[in-house]
Amino acid sequence: MNETDNDTKPATDSKKVIYAAIVANLGIAAAKFVVAAFTGSAAMLAEGIHSAVDTGNELLLLIGEKISARKPDARHPFGYGKAVYFWALVVALSVFSLGGGLSIYHGIQSLRAPEALTDPTWNYVVLGVAFLFEGYSWNVSRRALNGKRRPGASLWQTVKASKDASTFTVFIEDTAALIGIVVAAAGIFLGHLFDNVYIDPAASIAIGLLLVGASFTLARETGALLLGESVGVEQTGKLKELFRADPAIESVGQLMTMQLGPQDVLLTAAVRFRRGMRIDEVDVAIARLERAVEEFDPAITRVYFEAAALRSAMR
Template sequence: MTEQTKDDNKAATKKVIYAAVFANLGIAVAKFIVAAITGSAAMMAEGIHSAVDTGNEVLLLIGEKNAARPPDQAHPFGYGKVVYFWALIVALSVFSLGGGLSIYRGVHGLIDPEPIENALWSYVVLAVAAAFEGYSWNLSRLGLNKYRKDGDNLWQAVRASKDAAVFTVFIEDTAALAGVLVAAAGIGLGQLFDNDLFDPAASIVIGLLLVCAAFTLARETGALLVGESIGREETGELREIINADPSIDKVTRVLTMQMGPDEVLLTASVQFRRGMRIDEVEQAIERLENAVRKHNPAVRTLYFESAALRSSWT
């Protein structure tokens, strides 16, 4: 992967995050104002949701900035996984602050329901929120497309994506759009049936949506943080490329680890042909490195191990 391509990917990721920050900040303020005017528990839950999302995107920007630091003696493989750490923190905040507070607010509303006043303002703000969230959602969807293969749906693209910042915004925005619909339904049903319990019930549903989103984020980012591979299919293709080189008798094992959104570590245990000279082995390794990087430019660090050569030279 060229430095230009890597910079373009980072710029696209930051665009997604900045769009989400500004959208959620404005929406959060509007939702809190309307919640105070109308007394709607669902609107309060939506305000909490948008406020938490705003803070989360700031955390992702911190992660992106720290991940850009060059390798040093303490972190010889770089800081790419910092993004995954902050994305995991985001998942925890979505669960505790977003989901927990929304559910608490809903339960409180069920115990002591309050009538909704001036509901029209709620609908106006929810409509505006849906427009802004939809714009941010579409940007994150486009960011996922670079990991999306022909025939894959968006969920498969999320599972395949290694850019935690992009898929975090996508999952958050998906939950936000669903929350807008739930809030509107809760307020509307409350007016239709003249029942004040629909609104706090909607707040609880919004909280449960956020809890589900948080678990999804935690699972995806946690797997990347502890050392997820680039995938069985891609690893198999790299194994075939290595095995196809004329200097290789046998490929014993190929291991990969995602070190960041655009960085992969590869180790391969191979058996070179017996009788090869040192210079021939060096040429073969250089040839293999070029072939691997041509197939997958994200492979930035490669290690080859040959037990057969060790035994023949000792």
């Protein structure tokens, strides 16, 4: 059984994505709350809650990034990489309860006692500025995802395949934010167009439902990673071909992988070495296979061979 060097890991754009989102959401949240207070718009208040929750969520992601950077120790010999997934799951719960829940609650309350319509000009100004800021943050996360996008894959397929929870969390949040801004603007516009005080609160409820949907998507993706998701069937198949191509390997059994962090994968290989190999030949073959795996995917930082594979070579 052997292990590859885990001292250095490929740098990611996760923190850059998070910082861009914090800057965008912090300013937008303050502006939305101020305008909501002056205009009484339920949809604008829902958008303010959304941006405030997103700002707090990005801070939680930074906590996860910081913890995940810790070195392995006696209590956590495989490192702290999954801290990113844990805090991303907390973010998903936050989006569901604080973002979605409060927006829906306030929308229902406003439907029961709707406020009179006021001049919507400042609502449109703030929503327009918010769309620009959110668009900037969304584009930063999109570019980070595109850096790992496989040929022919859609952006959504890239999100589902991504193991960088911080990046795809910000991307999903910003996507929901952009759609929410459009819904809020539509609610305010239609409310004034038809002189109907119920359309704006209905838009608040729609924004809340949008956030609930986003939270379920985040929970599903981050939960799978937290439980120990593999690198995928296609990637595992290519790894098997890599092992079969080595002259020291007689047969390849099960290869098991587990994502320990965005750039940290554990690989356990059940292989059969050619019988009669000397211990020094097995050692050379293992080193050669580790180098081949590292060249194939630098994220695979730990490679373990089952003991049965070594015993078979000694018989």
